[in-house]
Amino acid sequence: MCRKLTACLLTxxxxxxxxxxxxxxxxxxxxxxxxxFDTVTTITGYAKDKEEFTEYAQMIYNNxxxxxxxxxxxxxxxxxxxxxxxxDNAGVKPVKVDQRIIxxxxxxxxxxxxxxxxxxxxxxxxxxVWHDYRTRGVDDxxxxxxxxxxxxxxxxxxxxxxxxxxxxEDSTVYLEDPEMxxxxxxxxxxxxxxxxxxxxxxxxxxxxxxxxGGNVRTLDPKADSKExxxxxxxxxxxxxxxxxxxxxxxxxxxxxxxxxxxxYYTVDGKQYHHIIDPDTLMPSDYFLSVSxxxxxxxxxxxxxxxxxxPFDEGLxxxxxxxxxxxxxxxxxxxxxxxxxxxxxxxx
Numbered sequence: 001m002c003r004k005l006t007a008c009l010l011t012x013x014x015x016x017x018x019x020x021x022x023x024x025x026x027x028x029x030x031x032x033x034x035x036x037f038d039t040v041t042t043i044t045g046y047a048k049d050k051e052e053f054t055e056y057a058q059m060i061y062n063n064x065x066x067x068x069x070x071x072x073x074x075x076x077x078x079x080x081x082x083x084x085x086x087x088d089n090a091g092v093k094p095v096k097v098d099q100r101i102i103x104x105x106x107x108x109x110x111x112x113x114x115x116x117x118x119x120x121x122x123x124x125x126x127x128x129v130w131h132d133y134r135t136r137g138v139d140d141x142x143x144x145x146x147x148x149x150x151x152x153x154x155x156x157x158x159x160x161x162x163x164x165x166x167x168x169e170d171s172t173v174y175l176e177d178p179e180m181x182x183x184x185x186x187x188x189x190x191x192x193x194x195x196x197x198x199x200x201x202x203x204x205x206x207x208x209x210x211x212x213g214g215n216v217r218t219l220d221p222k223a224d225s226k227e228x229x230x231x232x233x234x235x236x237x238x239x240x241x242x243x244x245x246x247x248x249x250x251x252x253x254x255x256x257x258x259x260x261x262x263x264y265y266t267v268d269g270k271q272y273h274h275i276i277d278p279d280t281l282m283p284s285d286y287f288l289s290v291s292x293x294x295x296x297x298x299x300x301x302x303x304x305x306x307x308x309x310p311f312d313e314g315l316x317x318x319x320x321x322x323x324x325x326x327x328x329x330x331x332x333x334x335x336x337x338x339x340x341x342x343x344x345x346x347x
Contacts, residue, residue, distance in 0.1 A: 026207075026223050029053040033061060036068040037189045037212055045208025046223040056205040063199055064212065067192035070100055071184050073124070083182050087124065091178025096171055104184065104191055105166055105173060111187060111302035112161050114317065119305040120278055122164050124181030125155040130276055137265035144267045152281040155179075159278070190215045190256055190301025197297065216255045217297045230346060236261045236288035236329050245335065246327070247346040254297035258304035259289035277308045284308045287328050293344055294324040311336065 026046045031053070033041055043060055047053035069077045073084050086095050108121040129147045137144030163176040175182070189212055197210050197217040207223040209216060209231070218229040228251040232244035236259050248255060260273040260283070277284045290307040292300040303324065306314035311328055318326045318338045325341035 027053075028222075028224070031057040033057075036061070036064045037192070039189070039213025041213070042211045043208065044229075045205055045219070047205075056200060056203070056208075059203060060196055060200050060205075060210065063196045064192060067100065067188070067195065070098055071104065071188040071192065073181070073183055073185075083184055086173050086175060087181040090175035090180050094165070094167065094170070094172035094174035097173055099171065100195070101173065102166060102168060102171060104188065105164065105182075106168075107191060107298060108184065108187055108302075109161060109164070109166075111299075115302060115305050116309065116313070116317075117278060118308045119186050119302045120159060120161055121182050121184050121187065122161040122180060123159045123276075123278055124183035125158040125179060126152055126278075126281060127183045127185075127276060128181065129155055130274070134263070134265045134272070134274065137267060141266060144265055146267050146272065149281070156278075156281055186305055187298060187301045189213060190254070191298035193217050194254070194297035194299075214257060215297055215301060216250075218250045218253055218255075221251045231255050233257060233291050233327065234259065234289070237333065245329070248293065248344040249346050250293070250344060253293055253295055253344075254300040255291060255293050256297065256300035256304045257289055257291040258307045260284065260307075261288065275307060279308075285331075286310060287330055288333075289329045290314070291327040292318075292324070293326070293341065294321070299324075 026048055028046050029050065031043045041064060043057050045053065045056065047056060069080060070082050072082050073087060076084060081095050081097050083101065086097065089095050105121065111119045129151060133145065133147045158177050158179040160177065163180060165174040165176060193210060193212045193215045194217060197219065200210070201219055206220045209218045209229045214234070216231050218231065221228055228249035231248050231250050233246050233248065234257055235242050235245050238261060258275060260275055263274040264271045273283045275284045276282065284307055286309065287307050290304055292303045294300045294303065303318070306317060306326070314326065315338060318324055325338040325344070327335065327337040327341055329335055
């Protein structure tokens, strides 16, 4: 795994000069790197020179790397107890963990409530079955098959989030059910993006945008024009000539899209994507994608799981929250959005 940003950078690109207040000259740069959260991270922002921007990018990378390792469910790291450590000790003993894990899981429990159970980090037993079958199906398409419903139902009996025991005083986490496992993939990326964006802002990276695999967190407006950042919503119709459905104007806001078009495998000619409805235990069948705009990237990530519920139910949740809007793309291509979403669309 890369230890230095310079080994992981795909690009740091000088875009243009500008003159800010007084004689300070700023430049716009882009940087990208791989590996963290199994996706591409892109940073765009302004700094006085390449060296300063590289320092910001290095700082963002270092912090994201720490969150990535803490929230990893597949790998161990020397001297660190992470989510995998918790899973490995299910039904055995509480595990002492970093406060950043405690904070994530407390947030996840709250998210379970406001998403009506659609965002459940205790759903790992079911998701791991789908992950295994999907991986085998991608590797060997001829013999691809669906998980047996009997197996999925058996595993769903080990997804009770109330058996996730958090002891804040001792900084420990314990899974009471020995067959239970955590999967924080539905929220960890957005949560980490939000935390790291705040760290970067406090460290002086004011005018910028951070995208972690499409989980976008914008900061202050562009330093040259004072305009909001232009962020596109992916068109779920990948064969369309239009890459984006809409371009949004966002400043100090987050955009997260959950879509069924990214990861899937094919069984008997039918595609089965990676977003699993906790009620049916099968891939969600309501929408092609749901996009959330709100201030907090972790909240946006969690709310994107309303892709697993009917439109009216999801709309009610979104309309009940301040400074929060959503866009739904239906399976027939129709688009609907919440009451204030249109105000973000670039004219």
